[in-house]
Amino acid sequence: MVDLSQELFGTTFQNPVLLASGTCGYGEEYSDLIAVDELGGIVTKAVTPERRLGNPPTRISETPAGMINAIGLANVGLDGFKREKLPWIREHLSRAKVLVNVAGRSVEDFVGVVEGLEDEDGFLGYEINVSCPNVEGGTMFGTDELSLAQLVAALRRATRRPLVVKLTPNVAEIGNFARICEENGADGLSTINTFPGMLIDVETRRPVIGNVTGGISGPAIKPMGVFATWKATSRVEIPIIGIGGICNARDALEYILAGASLVQIGTAMFADPFTAPDTIRGLREICERQGVTRAADLVGALEVR
Amino acid sequence: MIRSWSPVVARERVAEETFWLEFDAPEIAEQAAPGQFVMVGFGASSWGTPFLPRPNSVAAAPDGRVGLLIRVYGAGSRRISELALGERVLLLGPLGTRFELGDARNVLCIAGGVGLAPFLLLPRWLDRQGREANLRLLYGERVGAVVFNPEKIQEIAGIEADIWTEDGSRGSRGTVLDGTGLDGADLVLSCGPTAMLKAVRSLARTAGVPCQLAVEEHMACGMGTCIGCAIPTIDPETGEDVYSLVCTEGPVFAAERLRW
Numbered sequence: 001m002v003d004l005s006q007e008l009f010g011t012t013f014q015n016p017v018l019l020a021s022g023t024c025g026y027g028e029e030y031s032d033l034i035a036v037d038e039l040g041g042i043v044t045k046a047v048t049p050e051r052r053l054g055n056p057p058t059r060i061s062e063t064p065a066g067m068i069n070a071i072g073l074a075n076v077g078l079d080g081f082k083r084e085k086l087p088w089i090r091e092h093l094s095r096a097k098v099l100v101n102v103a104g105r106s107v108e109d110f111v112g113v114v115e116g117l118e119d120e121d122g123f124l125g126y127e128i129n130v131s132c133p134n135v136e137g138g139t140m141f142g143t144d145e146l147s148l149a150q151l152v153a154a155l156r157r158a159t160r161r162p163l164v165v166k167l168t169p170n171v172a173e174i175g176n177f178a179r180i181c182e183e184n185g186a187d188g189l190s191t192i193n194t195f196p197g198m199l200i201d202v203e204t205r206r207p208v209i210g211n212v213t214g215g216i217s218g219p220a221i222k223p224m225g226v227f228a229t230w231k232a233t234s235r236v237e238i239p240i241i242g243i244g245g246i247c248n249a250r251d252a253l254e255y256i257l258a259g260a261s262l263v264q265i266g267t268a269m270f271a272d273p274f275t276a277p278d279t280i281r282g283l284r285e286i287c288e289r290q291g292v293t294r295a296a297d298l299v300g301a302l303e304v305r
Numbered sequence: 306m307i308r309s310w311s312p313v314v315a316r317e318r319v320a321e322e323t324f325w326l327e328f329d330a331p332e333i334a335e336q337a338a339p340g341q342f343v344m345v346g347f348g349a350s351s352w353g354t355p356f357l358p359r360p361n362s363v364a365a366a367p368d369g370r371v372g373l374l375i376r377v378y379g380a381g382s383r384r385i386s387e388l389a390l391g392e393r394v395l396l397l398g399p400l401g402t403r404f405e406l407g408d409a410r411n412v413l414c415i416a417g418g419v420g421l422a423p424f425l426l427l428p429r430w431l432d433r434q435g436r437e438a439n440l441r442l443l444y445g446e447r448v449g450a451v452v453f454n455p456e457k458i459q460e461i462a463g464i465e466a467d468i469w470t471e472d473g474s475r476g477s478r479g480t481v482l483d484g485t486g487l488d489g490a491d492l493v494l495s496c497g498p499t500a501m502l503k504a505v506r507s508l509a510r511t512a513g514v515p516c517q518l519a520v521e522e523h524m525a526c527g528m529g530t531c532i533g534c535a536i537p538t539i540d541p542e543t544g545e546d547v548y549s550l551v552c553t554e555g556p557v558f559a560a561e562r563l564r565w
Contacts, residue, residue, distance in 0.1 A: 025530040032306045045532075053548050060523050060533030062357045062381065067525060071532045074548065219352040247349040268349035270357055270525040272395055273308060275349040 002287040004280065004295045006040070006261050008239045009125060009162035009187055013040040013262060014095055016295065017252065017280050020243055020266030021046060021101035021127060021166070022071065026085040027093060033273045039280070040262060041097035043127050043190075044085070048103050049112050051077035055134065056210040061199055066218020066245065067267055068199050070134040070211035073103050078116045090122030098123040099164060103132060105140075107154050114158045125162030128155060128186075131193035133170070133215045142168040142177065142193075149180050156185030164241065166190035167232070169221075174228045175235035182236045190241040190264065191228045195221055218267040219245040226258050233259025233300060247275060249282025259300040306400065306528065307332045310348075310393045314370060319457060321450040322377040323419070324386045331369035333398050339363075339427040340496075340519050340557040343371060343398030344527040345385055355381035360524045360552070362422035362496070363399060365461050366430070371396065372461065374453065376419045400527045402557045404517055406431070409438060409492035413514075415481055415505050416444045416466075417497020421453060423519055424496070425462040432463075441490070442466045445481025445501070449474030487512040495519070499565070506560040516560035522551040529553040537564035 004015035019030070021043040027036050036042065054074025061068055076084055081100075089098055100123050104110040114126060130148060132138035141147045148165075155163055165181045167174060169192040178189055194215025199208040207213070225244020233240050242255025243264040252263045268275040287295055307330070315327035333343060346358025359381045365372030375386045388394065404423065406412060414424045421444050428440055444466040446452045452475045458466045468476025469484050477484060482504050487493070495505040496519035509516035525531040535548035536555075539562050546564060549555065 022532075023526075023530060029528055029530045033308055054532060054535060057534075057536055057548075058523050059535060060525050060531065062355055064354070065352050065356055067357055069525075069531070069533060071535075074532050074535065218356060247352060267356075267525075270531055271346055271349040271352070273397070273526075273528075 002284045002293060002295065004283060006296050008261050011097060011124060013097055015040045015280050015283070016256065016262045017276055017283070018043055018241065018262055018264045019269060019276060020264035021129065023266040023269050026089060027098070028088045030273055031092065034277050037093050037096045039096045039276055041099065041124070042093070043099045043101050043264060045075050046073045046101045046103040046129050046132070047078055047081045047113055048073055048075055049078050049109050051075065051080055058208055058210050061208045063197070063199060063216060063218070064220055066216055066220040068197055068209055068214040068216055069194070070209045070214035072134050072211065073132060078113050082117070082120060086120060086122055099125055099127040101127045101129050101166070103129040103138070105136070107151050110151060111154050111158045114155055118159055125164065125187070126155070126159065127164045127166050127190055128152070129166050129193070131166050131168030133168070133194060133196040133213070134211055139168050139170060143171055145176065145180055148177060149184050152181050152184035152186050162187045164188040164190055166193055168193050169195055169224060169228050175231050178232040178236045182238050186238060188239045188241060189232055189236065190243055191232050192225050192244050195224070217245070219247055221245050222251060226254050229255055229260050230258040230302070246279070249279050249286055252279050252283060253286060253298065256295070256298050257300070257302040259302070261299050306397065307336070308395065308397050309333065311371070311396045312391050312393045313388045314390070316388065316390055319453050323451055323453065324375045325372065325457070326375055326385070326388060327365070327370040327372045328394065328396060329369065330371045330396050333396060334366035334369050334371050337363040337366050337371065337399040337426070338403035339423040339430050340403040341399040341401050342527070342556060343373070343396050343400065344524070345373070346395045346397070348395050355384055357381070357525050358395065358397065358527065359385060360527055362519070364422035364425040366426060372425070374419050374422045374425070376451070397527055401552055402555055404494050404519070404557050406436065406438060406492065411439045411489045412441070412492045412494060413485070413487065413490035414440060414442045415485060415493065415495040415497070416442065417481060417501040418446060420495070420497030420519070422496070424494070425458065428462050428464045440464060443469065443481045443484050445469040445497070448472045452476070482508065487514055490514055503565055506563070509560060517557050518560050518563065519556045520551055520558060520563070521556065524552055527552050538562045539564055
């Protein structure tokens with residue numbers, strides 16, 4: 001019998017497979033099709049202080065082995081989340097761990113959302129989105145070392161819950177940003193958010209995406225996500241959640257071997273909502289075949305030479 | 306909502322770049338209503354083109370099969386149009402809202418291009434519900450070469466289509482709107498290109514006839530998680546300008562809700 005569980009953030013994840021922010025709504029949306037509570041966890045759609053309507057259409061399009069999106073953090077806002085979304089989470093997710101993704105334009109925005117949620121129950125901690133390429137200022141904190149340090153320090157003062165920072169790959173040296181998060185009190189990191197990109201309609205000579213630019217996700221970015229995860233783990237002691245193009249257990253294992261303690265599945269859930277449960281089953285099968293009894297032993301087990 | 310790997314059981318080229326496909330998917334066929342759609346995909350492990358599934362309006366549901374009318378616009382629809390008999394695709398559905406007939410007795414259906422699909426399902430679906438209504442179907446295409454065979458329409462839907470083409474090579478010459486007399490209609494339903502839908506809406510508004518429109522948008526998930534298929538709408542309760550998701554709040558909208 002293979003043990004897929006992972007101990008981190010002071011709790012036990014029953015397996016390392018989470019659903020990525022922005023691809024699973026608030027969990028309820030998938031509950032018709034899959035047993036969401038059997039997953040390692042979910043990361044909610046970003047929550048901002050106020051409701052956001054999001055960007056004008058077209059918001060998404062397919063790109064080679066993936067997609068481009070510019071949703072613009074459309075979400076129900078802090079009050080809407082507490083009133084409309086958190087009750088379902090509280091009632092239906094007891095074993096799957098929930099991270100609330102938090103976004104904003106200023107330190108006050110981020111801190112305000114966290115403080116507004118601090119007394120609620122039904123979720124484990126926060127994933128701080130400093131890496132959205134599709135809103136004004138969305139990557140500001142993620143690409144500026146001083147701003148990031150101040151934000152993480154302020155959030156650390158605001159909460160005792162697990163604090164995970166989701167990093168952008170769009171920096172010269174992701175390890176520096178990982179280190180800054182750790183030094184300022186982050187409990188973990190998510191690597192990576194989407195890559196900024198464009199798609200142009202050559203007939204109309206216009207950008208396909210209403211926002212002009214968007215973020216690229218899907219299998220196309222998996223090697224870069226694994227690389228960023230590997231780079232980040234070499235610089236910090238805190239656990240890392242690997243994200244980017246994971247479609248199956250072998251993809252998940254690449255991230256785990258590179259140093260990720262957990263993984264998130266995102267874009268592939270659109271191609272098939274069974275991707276997450278299939279990945280959990282696949283991890284178990286690979287571990288059995290390789291004679292691995294604890295999947296946790298594979299974290300960072302990459303042998304470079 | 307059903308997820309099923311379903312084989313192609315019928316495939317026919319019915320016009321230029323236009324194909325009729327049927328999939329063996331009994332549970333989806335049982336539930337699907339006119340206006341609703343299925344996502345047609347290839348699974349997450351085959352991440353060639355297309356990676357994302359494509360939304361397609363359910364056009365027929367005979368004997369446990371789901372019929373789709375596919376026109377080739379890009380790489381995704383091309384791949385779907387080239388499916389071989391027996392090949393399996395991942396179907397998710399039925400999804401979205403359907404046309405709501407309410408108490409309407411005389412229903413005018415206006416279809417442009419493959420916007421014909423939901424109106425192929427409508428007559429037999431009404432029969433199955435034991436619901437009677439007089440349906441009139443106007444079907445327009447730009448050129449005759451892409452017109453879906455009228456005999457096939459009759460066979461699938463049990464209804465005769467009044468065909469209009471802009472080049473006049475099939476049916477009557479003109480746009481489908483030239484054929485639109487609202488005489489006696491107490492409900493207008495339409496699906497097709499946005500320009501046509503806008504014209505239908507203003508026609509219905511002028512005549513004071515309720516109108517429902519089925520719209521299209523790029524989609525990744527089809528079930529409300531990606532928030533990618535948002536279109537500008539008016540909140541019916543507050544009158545605010547908002548966005549609505551075509552996948553879950555649509556694809557069928559009351560015409561007055563659309564903010565074009």
